[in-house]
Amino acid sequence: MPNREPKGHWILLMLAGVALAVALLVNGFASGQMGEGTGGPDGNAGEPPVEATRAGSVLNLADGRLRSARPLPGRIALTFDDGPDPEWTPKLLDVLRKHDARATFFSVGANLAKNPGLARRMIREGHEIGSHTYTHIDMGSAPAWRTRLELDLTQRALAGATGRGTNLVRQPYSSTPSGLTGPQWRAVRAAAEQGYLTVLTDRDTEDWARPGIDKIVERAAGAPGAEAGAQTGRRAGAIVMLHDSGGDRAQTVQGVEAILTRLAGKGYRFTTVSDAIGLPPGNTPAATGDKVIGKALVWGQLGSSWIVGGLALLFSVAAVLTALRLATLLSFARLHARRVRRLRRHRASRDRPAFTPPVSVIVPAYNEEAGIEATVRSLLDSDYPAPIEVIVVDDGSTDRTAEIADSLSYLPGVRLISKRNGGKPSALNAGIAVARADIVVLVDGDTVFQRDTIGNLVAPMANPQVGAVSGNTKVANRGGIIGRWQHIEYVIGFNLDRRMFDVLQCMPTIPGAIGAFRREALASAGGVSDDTLAEDTDLTMAICRGGWRVVYEESALAWTEAPASIRQLWRQRYRWCYGTLQAMWKHRGSLFQGGRSGRFGRRCLPYLAVFQVALPLFAPAVDVFTLYGLYFLDPVELALSWVFFTLLQALAGAYALRLDGEPLRTLWVLPLQQIVYRQLMYLVVIQSLVTALAGVRLRWHTIRRTGTFATSPTAETAPQVR
Structure with missing residues (x-):
């Protein structure tokens, strides 16, 4: 029997401690506890140009010049923010499949990494996934490096989960073009430098407040000419904002069922944002390097989540x-x-x-x-x-x-x-x-x-x-x-x-x-x-x-x-x-x-x-x-x-x-x-x-x-x- 007391395990214990600390920090970051919040407007950001507040709900500043687009008549793009959520996203996907409808999900990158199966189902069933940052930060008040990191991580998570990338982004805490603030406009320009189209909304249902199913349907249906610029008439296209995570979304699920039932009979087609404005699909195959890094990110995020769950137990x-x-x-x-x-x-x-x-x-x-x-x-x-x-x-x-x-x-x-x-x-x-x-x-x-x-x-x-x-x-x-x-x-x-x-x-x-x-x-x-x-x-x-x-x-x-x-x-x-x-x-x-x-x-x-x-x-x-x-x-x-x-x-x-x-x-x-x-x-x-x-x-x-x-x-x- 050896007589020397073991020493190497202290090194292993320290390494395990470092690995545990990294896993906890990763999970803490992914849980949105390091910087989530609105942070308040930046007084030095200035006001957005008037043409931006009157523009369409999809903004493109690829060459520094503002161009915008609105959904084509008869096309409604239902969009869902903050997911995917293991409880509510599948229920919404079931409703959409039942009505043969397509939608765009502006997903939080950390949630994509936690729920890669749901992300793959979205793509498989013909839906579109856009970026909603990795931890749901306020892009207008976040420093530039944090915004770039958040968007890059979300791209990697999407690539790791689905093998696709995206050119669509929706800022957390944003709404219609008329509600753009100076800091949000600055974030639109920053996102455009990274090749993103910024998607706002025409009709904000405010379903996160659980106002009732009737209110959600009424706001999604809208009124002739409301938030549609020059478009008038009952078949005006629109981008509708809803949520598939962040709390109890039972009213949202029932509201989407009612929206699809009521408006589909009036000749509307429910489709993705890209299809609604007449552009090619926003999700394209990701580069091999992005897929590899993305896989590592997904597994790292899942592992850290399991570790935290185990520690909580x-x-x-x-x-x-x-x-x-x-x-x-x-x-x-x-x-x-x-x-x-x-x-x-x-x-x-x-x-x-x-x-x-x-x-x-x-x-x-x-x-x-x-x-x-x-x-x-x-x-x-x-x-x-x-x-x-x-x-x-x-x-x-x-x-x-x-x-x-x-x-x-x-x-x-x-x-x-x-x-x-x-x-x-x-x-x-x-x-x-x-x-x-x-x-x-x-x-x-x-x-x-x-x-x-x-x-x-x-x-x-x-x-x-x-x-x-x-x-x-x-x-x-x-x-x-x-x-x-x-x-x-x-x-x-x-x-x-x-x-x-x-x-x-x-x-x-x-x-x-x-x-x-x-x-x-x-x-x-x-x-x-x-x-x-x-x-x-x-x-x-x-x-x-x-x-x-x-x-x-x-x-x-x-x-x-x-x-x-x-x-x-x-x-x-x-x-x-x-x-x-x-x-x-x-x-x-x-x-x-x-x-x-x-x-x-x-x-x-x-x-x-x-x-x-x-x-x-x-x-x-x-x-x-x-x-x-x-x-x-x-x-x-x-x-x-x-x-x-x-x-x-x-x-x-x-x-x-x-x-x-x-x-x-x-x-x-x-x-x-x-x-x-x-x-x-x-x-x-x-x-x-x-x-x-x-x-x-x-x-x-x-x-x-x-x-x-x-x-x-x-x-x-x-x-x-x-």
């Missing part, structure tokens, strides 16, 4: 799972608190003496000179009435750990065992082998106990079915922001989880800082294994699978020194996470077993897989989507969602702190924890999973101690919980 799933987890944890925490109160009342009402057997405490120590004396003295400074044996196992330390421990051997019950460095499991097994008591307490060398900790920790073992007890680990060095973050995590995360696991009888981990074990339970598990880097998790799972009950005793407090720097925190959590993955894999067989082993596996392992592996693994993508949503979706909605879940976690945290007797003022760091600390833990999970999949045998990571308890020889000066 992932965001929803993560939100639901997070809410369910919090609700579940709080429910079980309340049930656990009730059970604890009943159990304590039951113990107090019994006449039997308290369960106080002799105890052996094993303290594995490797380079723990900063805190080993405080640890040993706190164990001896106990109000536990039975004998306590303290065995310090020096695992080949290179500092003064052995010297300090040996200097304490004059104290009653203190023993020192020195051995070659072999790792924490071997040190624990060495201590267990020489321990005299049947109840063994395992303690880290950077941890101090309170005076009543051992008594509270051992008390649940009065029940002969209990094979091990988890204590309540507290962060002692919580003065800095990193310490406060870990304090919040210990109280809200770890201890709430343990309350639930206790109720469900599927405890996965007794922390190395504080745990009590029956010697018989340890023997049934084969001792402390070195198969994983999370020896405490591996041991606890093995004991659970052996049929023993493992419980959580919240009143058995142990104060431990948490990592004080980001680097040290990373090393610790990397080891924990990697070791937990190893333990889950080692004990996966419990999922398919019966009895208590199967109950443990089916209750615990799926929970760990979902909430400690899968959810953190995909959480960075959810966070990226949140940032995307703040820019391109409804920022208020997403901000409210974030505030809601932060408040939900704060409420859960307040309840957890209350259960632990901790002050609520610590919650002020929770919002910042969601932004910084949580992301660090996600990266730890990713690194651990990649390491595990690569088959790497991770080295044991030691944490440099800062000596939190160096000036506190007993637990009396440790922070106290009310």
